[in-house]
Amino acid sequence: MRIRGMLAVAGVALVGSVTAALSIGTPPPPALAESSTPLAASSDDPATGTVGLVAPAARPSRGPHAYTPPAPVTFEPPPAVAEKLSPMPVSLSALGIPELVLSAYRAAESTLAVEQPGCGVTWHLLAGIGRIESGHAGGGRTDAAGTTLTPILGPVLNGSLAGNNVVSDTDGGKLDGDPKFDRAVGPMQFLPGTWAHYAADGNGDGVSDPNNVFDASLAAARYLCSGGLNLRDSAQEVRAVLRYNNSMAYAANVLAWSAAYAGGGTPTPGSIPEVAPEPGKPAEPTPTPGKPAPAVLADAATPAPVAPTPPPLIPGLPALPCLIFCPPAPAVPAAPVVGIAPGPGPAAPPAPAPQSPAPPTPVR
Template identity: 40%
Template sequence: MRHLAHNADRRVLTSAAVTAGAIVTLAAVGLSLDHGPSEAPALAQVAETSTPASTTSDSPTSSETPPPPTEESEESDDPGAAHIPPATIPGGPLGIPGIALDAYHRAADRLRAEQPACELDWTLLAGIGQVESNQGRGRFDAHGNTIGRILGPRLDGSLPGTAVIKDTDGGRFDGDAEYDRAVGPVQFIPSTWATLGRDGNDDGVADPNNIYDGALAAATLLCNQGGSMNDPAARTRAILAYNNSLAYVANVNAWAHGYAVNAYPLPADLPEIHRPEPTIEPPTPPEHCPDGWEGTPTAAPEPAAPGEPAPPVPGCTPKPEPSESEPPPPPPPPPAPHRDAAEQAPPPAPGPAPAPPAPPGLPPIELPCIAPFCVPPPA
């Protein structure tokens, strides 16, 4: 894995210095880490917690509009575009999933090529992924998509500390056609994703539910705030653009330092952020059982490992095969050949010949009955 051991000592010292510098910077401006949004500058909000708004807006406001993302460089010029099968990537420090670790490395590599002055390290992206969604709960498929959609709270102003943001994506990403919700392992609001969303795994789709796409978009947002991420002031300003909370800054820096030195942060380094946790929508079960199976699907199947057969769908059972001892059913009789109606009518049954008709013009004659041919009537 590239960069895992590269400049480890430098990262440890740099991360420690950045964390200490950030604390000094925050203390200098007289702001507490134990509270949510404070007197920080008004920057573009990305995470699900943003400065409450008294009026409805279609998207977060910012005093400094970030420049649009730089066009994707060709794969041959991209140092982070090495295609490593995600299933073969081992886990990283503090139990970080291997596929998330790969996504953060690729995003940091690409931003170092696009904006060298940013000096972005993968540990900062990992800190954001940990604080936002606990690294996507560690559940990704082979392409980096989260297993189940991770959603922040509904931004309808009903929860303290949340803005009012009307729907901007027609429910495409968050499933809500009335209000926006933060989406994915790094929690992007759809309106922000429409501006900063990027394709991090070169599959032609920019999807906030994909860790590669989300990591590259997060790296772009951080570096677009200006300055070097090794400068505590610039780093603090960039993280505040993600979530306008100094407690959030402290949590991200603590986890970034932890990933750099492979040591869990102390509870004192993780002040309460005062924001609701994102929820996970389970994947939708298929409508029908696959061919050769019967029943009603009750849940979505687990993702198949590369090269392995697909696991069974819960609620579906294999159809029983016909027994070899039972004789096959007899074939249906062949249809009768078509005949005309005249040919199909049966011949008339034989009977007594009818009496010849009386000659015309003569009345019928009734003869008396003569014994012994007739029985006389009773007296």
Template identity: 45%
Template sequence: MKILRTRAASVSRQGLCTALLVASLTTAAVGASPPHNAADAGDPAPGPGNPQRLPHGSPNLALPDLVPPPGTPGAPGPGTPDSGPDKATGIPATALAAYKNAEKLAKEQWPDCHVPWELIAAIGKVESDHGGMGGGLRTDGSTGKPIIGPPLTGEKFALVRDTDGGRYDGDRQFDHAVGPMQFIPSTWQAYAADGRGAGQKDPNNIFDAAAGTARYLCAGGLDLSKQEDVDKAVLRYNSSGDYLKTVLAWMRTYRNGGGGAVPNPPVSSLPPAGGTTLPPLPTTPSVPTVPATPGTPGTTTPTRPTPGNTTPSTPKPKPKPEPDRNKPGDKDKPGKDKPKPPAEAVGLEADGEQRLSAEPGMTFEVQPRVRAVTKDGQPAPKARVRFDIVGKTDALFRNGTRTYYATTGSKGLASTQKIKAGKETGDFTVLATLEGRHSAPVEFTATVKTPPAPPHADAIVRIDETDLKTAPGASFGAPVIVQATTKSGRAVVGQRIKATILANDKPTQAGPFFEDKKNGGTPRTVDLPATGQDGKTTLPRLFADRQEGTFTLSLTTEDGVALTLDLIVDAKFGKTGDTGKTGDKAKDGKKSDGKKGKDTKGRQDHATPSPSPRATRPTE
């Protein structure tokens, strides 16, 4: 995209003209089209393979000067010599008209997008200095020269092979970004717009290009009145965090009154504007002619010297060969060859999963990881990688920020810190970029999932039917097992149940208690383990203290489903020893009543079983 790096670089614009000679060989590429774009409403968002967001040039990342907004202290007042638009932040009149016209068209065609002209202007500033890279603008919106970026060969910038047959950029091997808004040809073909109502869509005309930018930014149903959608839209143009920062800074400057119209700069001495037409596809790639050397008209081939017109020069003595300092056995001696530095990293590739998920407040189990590679595809150690959390989210790295830097190890790998999800649900992106290189970023899609609804039981039932009766100081027998079910009797998995001992329908500090193996206490309220796949959970064993009477075991879920069971403690249900356990029976199954020669049948520890009680959700 973009040829200038800073505003100071605009001084070298004349030197860049030579680099644009290939572009000047073709006229502006225009396609016949309907006069407007009503059928373009509801464009899908660019797909993950969209090359527009990949590095395809050097954007002008110079931030705007800190000019006070009009009406603030220090700003020039009306009527003063300096009260007009500031030259550093002003916009050429034709470009400003194009940006405002694009906003107007967007309101008509994509009314829910709310794209502001200031955003379109900010991108035009960063991409081509409002068309200034093309030698200035004519009043009809055409540029003095076509603005064509560098070939996307995969060396310095992304690799994008030709998609237009050279129609827009004159190159049938690789694509170039084109026009004042620097569209990749395939992107322009998908989101082209007619900003003039002339029946043409020309990426080299700023009216059409600005309208196409509005269409591209609005695609996918974005609402640019929301900051998170603005960020998402700008990152479609260039996925660099610095690019986003610069565009937003210029947009704020223009909103604060720094984007007034200034006269169009003089257009280069090229043929006058008279409309542009689409050139036929070339049958062979165009090859630029090397300009003749000044003062040697008509040829660029150097002439050979004729015999006799020069004096032979004295040959220089051959340098003596350096002695071999690395003889066998001298490996550890000074003078041996130094090891070659590791090859430089030229790009990143994902290593492992690229989709992450977690519930609100939880830590993502997967950490984004990338591998830095050299030109030969080998791992590149000691490369610096930047990870950014991008999008509408309150997720953060463990260091409490949205940015984390890592250096690759010996295998070229670098990963982020743990990422903790916030309260907001939805998708966001973790972007990995290679510091100091214009290489394609690696994207990781992270999702904060809405937690599943808690299990919903309609009834709690007891599995066994034995009455819960025992003597003071004794056990109630086998642990109680209950099951959570729906109305249809289907088991509910993951249901949480609380068990409480009550006396006269109130919590009690005396009477039965639950076994506490860990602490040795006598708890009378416990949270049971969540029900398993069969909907069942088991209570801790129940014991009675010395208090006799009838008590209640209450089992309840969070949403009010309850089951109550009677707990009866009475000495008649068995003898109690000093250890608190039921007295032992005689071996023959009979007990002595203290009278000689008479035996009575021993009592059972538990009464006759009764039907198991069931419980359902209380009626209102």
């Protein structure tokens, strides 16, 4: 009985404590007065002159200050691209040809010696053409692979320049950038239409580029050797050079530089042999037997020979001797002796005056 009574008292005490806790509830939150943000002025505050609006807070004063620009953004190309775009240091050979360009000429000669041993194209002939066409790729302004840093383009072949033919576009402007007319491209100045037939890969990179000195030199060598020409013969060599520019003055200039490079000197003016007519070209007409040959006009630029003026002769005096600038003496056995010229003879007597006839004698 005593144990049950103690349990009942403990239960009543527990219920009472729970009820008291529920009646008390959660303690209220801390007063808003402890907040660090001040409240707006109440309506009991004195008027500020503005109805319904709060006075704006004072703005901090601003002064000029130095502006530091951000660091520029730089683009670093991949190593392969950077190496290709970097210019190759130009090293001139003893002939004045950039070493890399000279290597391209020699490589083309070696390749053609294997491909077409009967042609005989030489590196110095290619160098002569490269000297006239582009100054050896603009003085060797190429990258390490031999590609020119900037394209080398000839004039637009639209007929606007004297002596130039009109060549309409053949590549859509892919090589020369002109969709209407063609232009010569690269260090060896290939027209796009000609490059399409003789394109070559001289440096073995898998790309045929007319702006590359190795590719262009090999293509030029094949172009000169086309048609089974033997460039060891001087007449056929001239004919091959005329394919580049159908001008004898151009061919003479190229061959002069070629001979200079071959001998290690400087070009000197010379003459080139006559070129035989191309197959199919009509020869000069043969005169018909029995007819006189056509008259050949003398060259107007060559003056006719002028005979020396003989020394003047004065009647009654011997010939004046020659003292300076004398013509050579004629080859005669003996010079005739010049004497004193005879003076004028005596005057003839005057003719008798006409006489009137005597009057007739009258007949007596």
